[in-house]
Amino acid sequence: MKNRRFSYFKRLFLFCILIGFIPVITLGYFSYSKSSQLLLDKAHRSDMEMVEQTQLRFEQKLKMVDNAQAQITNSPLLIDAMEQALDKDDYLAYEKLMQTLYRQQLYEFGLSDVYLVNFNKNWILSSAGKESLQESKLGSTFTEYANKGKLFFWTALKSPFFEKPNLRVWNTAIVKTIPINSFSPLGLLIAVLPSQELNKMIPKGSGSESGDMYVLDEHHQIIAGRNPEWIGKDLSNEAYMETIKLANREADQFETDNHTYEITYRQSNYNGWIYVAKTNINEITKESKAIGWVTIFICLLVCILIFIVSFEGTRRLYGPVRKLYDLVLKSPDMPRFSKRNDEFYWIEKNMHVLMGKESRYRQQLRDFFVHKLLQGAVSAKEIADRIESNELESWKRMRVICVRIDTLEGTNYTDRDRDLLLFAILNIAGELIPEQLRLNPVVINDLQVTLLGDYSELPEASKAEIYEWAAAIQNSVEQYLHLNISMGISCLFMEMSEAPKAFKEAKEALSYSVRLGQQSILFLEDMKPEGTDPSVTYPQQVVNELMDHIKLMDEAGSYRLLDEFMAIITRKAISQQEFQLVLLRLLVDITRLVQEMGGTLYDMGLQDKEMVNEILALKSTKEIVGWLQHTMIRPLMNYIDKSRETLYTRISDQMLAIIDQEYDSPLSLESCAARLNYHPEYISRVFRKETGFVFSDYLSRHRLQMAKKFLIETNMTITEISEKMRYNNPQNFIRYFRKLEGITPKQYRELSLMRK
DSSP states (O other): OTTOSOOHHHHHHHHHHHHHHHHHHHHHHHHHHHHHHHHHHHHHHHHHHHHHHHHHHHHHHHHHHHHHHHHHHTSHHHHHHTTOOOSGGGHHHHHHHHHHHHHHSOTTTTOSEEEEEETTTTEEEETTEEEETTTSTTHHHHHHHHTTOOSEEEEEEEEEOSSSTTOEEEEEEEEEEESTTOSSOSEEEEEEEEHHHHHHTSOOOOHHHHOEEEEEOTTSBEEEESSGGGTTOBOTTSHHHHHHHHHOOSEEEEEETTTTEEEEEEEOTTTOOEEEEEEEHHHHTHHHHHHHHHHHHHHHHHHHHHHHHHHHHHHHHHHHHHHHHHHHHTSTTSOSOOSOOOHHHHHHHHHHHHHHHHHHHHHHHHHHHHHHHHTTOSOHHHHHHHHHTTSSOOOSEEEEEEEEEOOOTTSSOOGGGHHHHHHHHHHHHHHHSOGGGBOOOEEETTEEEEEEEEOOSOHHHHHHHHHHHHHHHHHHHHHHTOOOEEEEEOOOBSSGGGHHHHHHHHHHHHHTHHHHOSSOEEEHHHHSOSOOOGGGSSOHHHHHHHHHHHHTTOHHHHHHHHHHHHHHHHSSOOOHHHHHHHHHHHHHHHHHHHHHTTOOTTTTTOTTOOHHHHHHHOOSHHHHHHHIIIIIIHHHHHHHHHHHHHHHHHHHHHHHHHHHHSTTSOOOHHHHHHHHTSOHHHHHHHHHHHHSSOHHHHHHHHHHHHHHHHHHHOOOOHHHHHHHTTOSSHHHHHHHHHHHHSSOHHHHHHHHHHHO
């Protein structure tokens, strides 16, 4: 119990901690999550605004260039120039065209160069002057532009660097056809906007801080960005570009690369360019992580404070519980080890044990009081005090009921079950009789005793009610326990101090069930006889005949006379004490007969029996008769028979010796009786009892055996043998021999010789 894994203290402490920790942790988590989400939302809005502003700046710039180019494209100067070869004869036109191209390269436009292409006359004008279209490095590129079938468009152009003509760099160009609405142009006006100029319009920022931002043309090629080295790079194969294509939206935000980057984009309706901001989410959440660490630190401090306060508070709250639990552990009813570790469990269990003990002790005290009351050990003052304190009812009339089990024969019970059966009867009585009409039923020796009371003014009504309760108990015992019981009920008494006398009366009433049979409900006032007839109190004549039949070893006659004796004394109006005295007198007469026959109780095996107590404890006439038969009469007859057996054996042995020695002489029963000094009829009966044969039959059989011996062992004739066996003629011998052996003496001799 001491090394338990959990206890109420730990559970209470854990509960207090959880009450404090859960709100703090929840609040901290909510604060961190909310701040992180706010930062992300702010970053999302910032990226979206930045992309939108960048788009606006770009399109403002591009539209200014577009409008400027549109004005000169429609001018008569450029249209007329498409018909001129610009040789020395067209010097003035050449100068005007060059001035027009120079004017396009204003600072506010930021154009690095402007190309005027004439496909029919095969020339190109630029800030570098006139050159042949076919010889120009950009001639093939310009030809492709003309074949696209577009009136104007923006595109990425890899043109010579103005400071280093041999170095070609990526720039952005706007291409317009001349005439402006012709799909088969005579020429092109191409204004080149340097990538450096476009890059200036992209918001500055370090890649490690704000991520990347770039502008893609309609072919997903970078035309401007924070990283100049990426200009001209094709991003068509990037995964997020596929997402942008499938989304088909003007603007959107989404995460990519396993939530590592956030893509913010806007697609221009003006020229199809895509403005993309790629932001590292980890960079955005750096600030929220710092907030998270601060939140964790604060929550940790608060949790430590909660831990200390909870521990101290739990210790104070647990103190009384611990003291009570320590007292419980000292109880002898508590197990030394158990898997159940909750203190309140054991406190509750101990309380149940104590309450159960208290209930049992109260029950035992009430039972003990009833025992003392019935035995006369309770004073009248104590009874009055208990009645005054409402511990006892103040009944007007009372009776005592004694219940006894008639017999266990024919049931599934043994004597070992008797006590349990009495307690079962006690419980039945307690269930059937209302508590306010009885004291606690108790068991005294082999009786179940209940003191009943009532408030009735009429004795007859009280008797009828008592009989109903007794009958209900008897029926319930028979129904549930399958037992027969008899019940003795005392006379009415008014004072509880008379309970001992009533108890004796109930036992006396119950004793009458010996004569009245099983399942009796007996009121003592109904059992007491009004008078007795002394002349028939003890049937001496029947007893004398019983003794004679015992001497003659007539078992059936003895049992018949015993039944007659019991019938006489049970139907006479005598008290139970007189009935018991008659039984004891019969017992004395039988014992006297034992002594007259020269025997003792030891010879009958009765030296260890308490015969008086046993016969008085019997509960029915049947049991008394059975006890007298098996305990007294039959052993006495066995003793008489055994004493005579020795004499019979001696007489029989003497007669057998005479027959064996003198079989060939004229023997007779009378001669043997004369020689043994006994009456012939007596020795005949003795001989027949010992051998199972009458004298003459046994003698004839013995002579036959001797004749068979002579036939085998001698050469005597059959006539000689028959004469020796005392037969009058051989024919009588032969007939008797054939009758017993199935063959003649001659055949017997021949068969014996053949066997040899």
